Amino acid sequence: MTIKERKEGLASLGNWFNTISSTELDQLILMAGNENTWFTPESIQSAFAAWGKVLTLDKIEQWITGRALSPKTAQRIGLIMAGNIPLVGLHDLLTVLISGNEAHIKYSSQDRALMSAVVRQLIEINPAFRERIKVIEMLNDVDAIIATGSDNSARYFKHYFSKYPHIIRQNRVSVGIIKGNETEEQFAKIGQDAFQYFALGCRNVSKVFVPKGFELPKLIKSLEGFSQILDHHKYRNNYDYNKSIYLVNREPHLDSGFFMMRESEELVSPISVIFYETYESEAALDLKLSAHRDKIQCMVSADAWYEGSLDFGEAQTPELWDYADGVDTLEFLAEL
Numbered sequence: 001m002t003i004k005e006r007k008e009g010l011a012s013l014g015n016w017f018n019t020i021s022s023t024e025l026d027q028l029i030l031m032a033g034n035e036n037t038w039f040t041p042e043s044i045q046s047a048f049a050a051w052g053k054v055l056t057l058d059k060i061e062q063w064i065t066g067r068a069l070s071p072k073t074a075q076r077i078g079l080i081m082a083g084n085i086p087l088v089g090l091h092d093l094l095t096v097l098i099s100g101n102e103a104h105i106k107y108s109s110q111d112r113a114l115m116s117a118v119v120r121q122l123i124e125i126n127p128a129f130r131e132r133i134k135v136i137e138m139l140n141d142v143d144a145i146i147a148t149g150s151d152n153s154a155r156y157f158k159h160y161f162s163k164y165p166h167i168i169r170q171n172r173v174s175v176g177i178i179k180g181n182e183t184e185e186q187f188a189k190i191g192q193d194a195f196q197y198f199a200l201g202c203r204n205v206s207k208v209f210v211p212k213g214f215e216l217p218k219l220i221k222s223l224e225g226f227s228q229i230l231d232h233h234k235y236r237n238n239y240d241y242n243k244s245i246y247l248v249n250r251e252p253h254l255d256s257g258f259f260m261m262r263e264s265e266e267l268v269s270p271i272s273v274i275f276y277e278t279y280e281s282e283a284a285l286d287l288k289l290s291a292h293r294d295k296i297q298c299m300v301s302a303d304a305w306y307e308g309s310l311d312f313g314e315a316q317t318p319e320l321w322d323y324a325d326g327v328d329t330l331e332f333l334a335e336l
Contacts, residue, residue: 001128003069006098007060012125013118014055017048031113032086037234039086043197044114047086050317055094063320064098068334074132075101075336078142078164080157082149083110085197090118091320092146092329097122097132099333104134104142144336146329167332169325172297173267174315176208177285177306178219186302187222189313193300195226195259196316198235199271202297202324203315207267207275209285216276220256230258239272267295297325 001009025048032039077096081089088111096103107115122129139145145166147157154170161168176190193205210216230236243260246253253262253273264275279285289296298318299309323329 001100001126001132003064003100005126005128006069006100007057007064009122009126009129010055010060010094010098011057013122014052016121016125017052017055020048028114028117032111035113036083036110038084038198038200038232039111039114040232044086046196046316047114051087051090053317054320059320060098064330067099067330069098069100071100071334071336075143075333076104076134076141077101077333078104078106078139078145078147078161080106080139080145080147080149081108081111081115083108083112085201086111087114087118088201089115089148091324092148093118093133094320095329096146096333097129099330101333101336102132102134104136104139106136106139144333146332148324165332165336167325167327167329169327171268172202172295172325173206173269174203174298174300175267175289175292175296176205176312177289177299177301177309178208178210178214179302179305180211180214182302182312184218184222186312187219188225189311190219190300191223191226192313193315194223194274195229198229198232201316203318205274205300205315206269207264207277209277209279209288212278212280214278216254216261220254220261223256223259227256227258235272238270242270242272267292298322 029041029044032044079089079092079096081092089108093103093105119133119135122133142164145161145164147161147166148169149157151170154168157168174193176193190205197204199206230239239258243255246260246262251262253260260273261276262273263277265277266275269275277288279288298315299306300312300315301309302312304311
């Protein structure tokens with residue numbers, strides 16, 4: 001396939017995300033929900049809207065400008081996909097395809113229906129993609145590996161695939177940085193970062209850093225608009241369980257009625273809990289964050305005031321050039 005064909009194919013996929021019929025989408029929502037009960041209609045619609053927004057010819061051009069996309073021999077890239085949020089493995093697939101290589105995919109059992117639908121659509125857009133996408137169960141005959149999983153599975157991947165060039169991704173989380181002078185409207189936007197996809201993604205804010213003396217109830221009140229998250233039975237089960245643990249153990253916490261906040265130096269909070277940690281100066285904050293760089297996927301702050309952060313509300317809408325773990329996948333593929 002030519003570079004032009006690949007670009008146009010990805011842009012056409014973006015158009016499909018935007019124009020899919022309600023009947024087809026409802027069928028996909030039903031199948032995906034049966035596979036993974038965390039995949040609600042709202043979550044799937046959000047994922048489709050996000051992909052429809054970034055897969056335009058202009059953004060694809062911006063993504064690949066100056067890149068080497070014509071390998072002498074197409075490499076077979078094994079993709080072990082995660083399934084924690086809808087279509088979480090799609091960026092790796094598109095990166096392999098746009099680079100001119102072959103994608104050998106092992107779907108997650110938690111996100112097979114949606115990813116299969118996307119692959120079918122790509123092949124319908126351009127049948128030449130059929131020769132570039134192989135769905136397999138065993139990654140034996142590949143030239144490189146891109147795998148995503150938990151910390152435990154990542155250790156296994158690193159050992160098992162040590163002889164291959166690889167990118168191995170493991171657990172990461174995202175954090176919010178609060179200055180103290182934010183408006184209620186700005187605080188409300190961080191709710192999208194924290195609660196979209198039920199806080200199951202690596203780009204979900206699981207912890208906030210607040211200045212010493214900050215009044216947490218101000219933040220909690222601003223997030224009341226997300227209380228409907230408690231309607232999901234799995235989320236409610238997590239909320240009830242964590243609340244009971246905190247009460248039995250008499251652990252200090254703040255309870256909003258649908259999520260809790262607890263002070264902790266840890267980054268990874270349980271579902272339904274947002275950790276917080278105080279800082280006394282921006283220099284002290286810098287030190288705290290630098291100590292956790294290898295576990296932070298992204299940072300958000302009001303109007304992106306903190307260097308290297310996104311604005312509140314933007315964590316779940318990465319651009320094509322926002323690579324997971326900060327590892328440039330296109331560069332990795334170009335060096336094979």
